[in-house]
Amino acid sequence: MALPKQFKEENFESIRIYHYVEELVYSYREYMGDLLKDNEIPLTEAPFLIRLRFSDNTTQMELTKLFKVSKGYTAKLLRRFEDKGWIIREEDSSNRRKKIVNLTPEGVKKTDELIALLDTWEDKVSSGLSDVEISVLKNLLFKLVMETENF
Incomplete structure (x- = not known):
């Protein structure tokens, strides 16, 4: 991937965080898009499945809000995941209108594959x-993400 000319080591501090994030996201999408081209799940759907891996008893509504998509899109996507045997949706015992979404063992295997690619x-x-630099980077990114809750 060819970086824009603005990315030079002598001016790294003057480059906006946004531009760094944009380049990283582009790199990730390009890398994963190529790998998922012949896979059972497109790049646009993989984040839903990965998010389910790290969430217990997530509701369909929580996924809709998290990914800022329509209820219809979420329902359609989850139906596709159900058809592939990756998830189960169950009624919430305290509110029958809520649907709890969890991975099946097949869904766990699929997310293992996706996480391996991501890793x-x-x-x-x-x-x-270095390991220390990675730790510092993750700490700083965590702080940035926590600040986004204030928007």
């Missing part, structure tokens, strides 16, 4: 960093 990308982009 490979992360290892590649962070290969020039």
Whole structure:
């Protein structure tokens, strides 16, 4: 990937965080898009499945809000995941209108595959960093993400 000319080591502090994030997202999408081209799940749907891996008893509504998509899109996507055997949706015992979404064992296997691809990308982009630098980077990114809750 060819970086824009603004990315020079002598001016790294003057580059906006947004531009760094944009380049990282582009790199990730390009890398994963190529790998998922012949896979059962497109790049646009993979984040839903990965999010379910790290959430217990997530509701359909929570996914809709989290990904800022329509209720219809979420329902359609979850139906596709159900058809593939990756998730189950169950009624919430305290509110029958709520649907709780959880991964099946097949869904866990699929997310293992996706996470392995994600980890490979992360290892590649962070290969020039020490363990301490990676830890500092993650700490700083965590702080930035926590600030987004205030919007």
